[in-house]
Amino acid sequence: xxxxxxxxxxxxxxxxxxxxxxxxxxxxxxxxxxxxxxxxxxxxxxxxxxxxxxxxxxxxxxxxxxxxxxxxxxxxxxxxxxxxxxxxxxxxxxxxxxxxxxxxxxxxxxxxxxxxxxxxxxxxxxxxxxxxxxxxxxxxxxxxxxxxxxxxxxxxxxxxxxxxxxxxxxxxxxxxxxxxxxxxxxxxxxxxxxxxxxxxxxxxxxxxxxxxxxxxxxxxxxxxxxxxxxxxxxxxxxxxxxxxxxxxxxxxxxxxxxxxxxxxxxxxxxxxxxxxxxxxxxxxxxxxxxxxxxxxxxxxxxxxxxxxxxxxxxxxxxxxxxxxxxxxxxxxxxxxxxxxxxxxxxxxxxxxxxxxxxxxxxxxxxxxxxxxxxxxxxxxxxxxxxxxxxxxxxxxxxxxxxxxxxxxxxxxxxxxxxxxxxxxxxxxxxxxxxxxxxxxxxxxxxxxxxxxxxxxxxxxxxxxxxxxxxxxxxxxxxxxxxxxxxxxxxxxxxxxxxxxxxxxxxxxxxxxxxxxxxxxxxxxxxxxxxxxxxxxxxxxxxxxxxxxxxxxxxxxxxxxxxxxxxxxxxxxxxxxxxxxxxxxxxxxxxxxx
Numbered sequence: 160x161x162x163x164x165x166x167x168x169x170x171x172x173x174x175x176x177x178x179x180x181x182x183x184x185x186x187x188x189x190x191x192x193x194x195x196x197x198x199x200x201x202x203x204x205x206x207x208x209x210x211x212x213x214x215x216x217x218x219x220x221x222x223x224x225x226x227x228x229x230x231x232x233x234x235x236x237x238x239x240x241x242x243x244x245x246x247x248x249x250x251x252x253x254x255x256x257x258x259x260x261x262x263x264x265x266x267x268x269x270x271x272x273x274x275x276x277x278x279x280x281x282x283x284x285x286x287x288x289x290x291x292x293x294x295x296x297x298x299x300x301x302x303x304x305x306x307x308x309x310x311x312x313x314x315x316x317x318x319x320x321x322x323x324x325x326x327x328x329x330x331x332x333x334x335x336x337x338x339x340x341x342x343x344x345x346x347x348x349x350x351x352x353x354x355x356x357x358x359x360x361x362x363x364x365x366x367x368x369x370x371x372x373x374x375x376x377x378x379x380x381x382x383x384x385x386x387x388x389x390x391x392x393x394x395x396x397x398x399x400x401x402x403x404x405x406x407x408x409x410x411x412x413x414x415x416x417x418x419x420x421x422x423x424x425x426x427x428x429x430x431x432x433x434x435x436x437x438x439x440x441x442x443x444x445x446x447x448x449x450x451x452x453x454x455x456x457x458x459x460x461x462x463x464x465x466x467x468x469x470x471x472x473x474x475x476x477x478x479x480x481x482x483x484x485x486x487x488x489x490x491x492x493x494x495x496x497x498x499x500x501x502x503x504x505x506x507x508x509x510x511x512x513x514x515x516x517x518x519x520x521x522x523x524x525x526x527x528x529x530x531x532x533x534x535x536x537x538x539x540x541x542x543x544x545x546x547x548x549x550x551x552x553x554x555x556x557x558x559x560x561x562x563x564x565x566x567x568x569x570x571x572x573x574x575x576x577x578x579x580x581x582x583x584x585x586x587x588x589x590x591x592x593x594x595x596x597x598x599x600x601x602x603x604x605x606x607x608x609x610x611x612x613x614x615x616x617x618x619x620x621x622x623x624x625x626x627x628x629x630x631x632x633x634x635x636x637x638x639x640x641x642x643x644x645x646x647x648x649x650x651x652x653x654x655x656x657x658x659x660x661x662x663x664x665x666x667x668x669x670x671x672x673x674x675x676x677x678x679x680x681x682x683x684x685x686x687x688x689x690x691x692x693x694x695x696x697x698x699x700x701x702x703x704x705x706x707x708x709x710x711x712x713x714x715x716x717x718x719x720x721x722x723x724x725x726x727x728x729x730x731x732x733x734x735x736x737x738x739x740x741x742x743x744x745x746x747x748x749x750x751x752x
Contacts, residue, residue, distance in 0.1 A: 162355075163191070166226065167184070167186045171211060171222070172221070182207055182382050185384050186376070192463065194357075197359065198379070206219075251556075292309060311344055325359070340366060376411075378415075380418035385429060387436070402418065496542065498584060515595070520699065523700065537621075541616065555749075624642055625741045627640075650664045650672055687714045
């Protein structure tokens with residue numbers, strides 16, 4: 160249990176000449192069950208302070224220093240993650256799960272035992288006014304379900320279910336009306352008192368009723384603290400500074416208006432309030448001590464909420480994530496349902512364009528084109544997975560930051576769940592195209608065709624996962640993935656034969672082009688054991704041992720395009736190496752970035 164959380168002289172700057180100060184000597188202390196509001200106009204530094212206190216990145220160029228103590232002692236980042244949780248401004252919820260499933264899976268990932276989960280989940284749904292929505296889906300772009308206020312409450316509840324001792328909330332009332340804002344904060348307040356939880360929240364413009372729920376407030380302007388203390392002391396503090404609250408104004412509303420530096424007449428008030436706080440801070444720092452004696456002298460009762468939890472292994476986390484992801488994938492239209500429809504449409508298009516090709520020499524090039532098209536565009540259309548993976552990635556980032564699991568469990572579960580869906584998509588596509596185009600009619604030929612396209616799709620989705628993890632932006636990920644697929648098509652040996660390909664492309668990307676190996680494998684599958692009729696005058700496009708019979712051996716076609724040797728096992732091995740490399744690269748990036 161955490162009885163006290165304190166911070167002293169937190170300063171944040173951006174190095175330069177001269178350096179830019181983002182925060183200047185922020186200090187404060189809270190005990191269990193208390194709530195603090197960080198308030199100020201835009202650019203005041205409240206979000207920066209919140210992130211620093213939460214142990215999160217305040218910005219890539221920001222350097223910060225100061226003392227942050229838990230119960231009067233320094234806490235390692237790993238230990239701090241175990242006692243704290245963070246509710247982000249944006250709701251990173253899985254839209255295809257219900258309210259109850261969202262809370263239950265979070266509890267499972269936190270290691271809370273089944274018996275405790277059965278009590279905690281209903282308790283939280285009732286506490287946050289979500290009991291009637293227990294079996295309602297959160298909502299997806301295709302299906303709107305929960306309101307904005309309900310999503311905010313669910314986001315908060317999903318962080319509280321892990322039983323944090325310190326809860327950080329970034330603009331939890333953003334985008335909500337005053338009633339919904341009050342409901343969210345009041346629910347958090349009741350839980351904080353019950354569980355002896357410390358809550359630190361950044362707020363923008365709360366209503367009076369919402370503001371009154373907080374025990375303490377920090378007002379900031381331009382990185383300077385103009386007030387820290389109980390909310391009940393603001394009126395007297397402003398009067399002492401020479402700025403009594405006018406009739407009809409609430410204390411929070413008037414203070415925010417007073418310290419907004421965007422307006423010229425606010426500069427004097429900010430200077431006066433900052434000077435007054437510096438005088439008070441001297442006494443405050445003396446009382447706080449170093450280390451803060453205030454933390455050690457607190458007498459706080461034991462928490463009434465002690466869930467049965469344990470640290471889970473990455474394998475156990477993987478199984479939980481697989482169950483959750485399987486449920487998401489079967490419901491989420493963007494994950495695989497839309498993709499199945501897209502591939503089915505592509506299969507019908509391909510089947511009707513290359514409809515029932517014959518086995519004369521005029522069909523050799525159309526067969527080759529069809530093979531290239533099926534592999535290249537099967538790979539290209541994997542970009543449809545980007546929106547679904549971005550949702551998974553955002554959920555992972557939030558849950559990882561709160562110490563639930565790491566990238567190994569996330570990526571293993573993602574890959575394992577994708578396999579059956581991708582195989583089903585490949586099978587449906589192949590059933591339509593293989594027989595409509597009239598590829599080599601044999602059982603082994605069909606299943607070999609399925610195998611190559613399945614590996615192709617596995618590699619394509621692995622590339623999507625890697626690129627999306629690197630950029631984490633839909634438009635940029637889409638552009639980079641499309642460019643990569645265009646490059647693979649260009650250097651794969653079909654559009655430009657390998658023997659005349661530019662040496663740069665040949666000695667670099669040609670050898671790691673997964674589409675190339677798929678194309679070669681499918682070409683051998685079609686042509687190695689098939690024959691084609693020459694024209695009516697016995698003029699043959701390719702010379703082979705069957706020319707005297709007015710036929711062309713398929714091997715002659717392969718030799719003509721430069722595929723003289725068959726190394727199927729080697730190609731499959733290289734393809735799986737490429738897939739592993741994409742997944743391993745994703746893991747390394749998520750692990751260390």
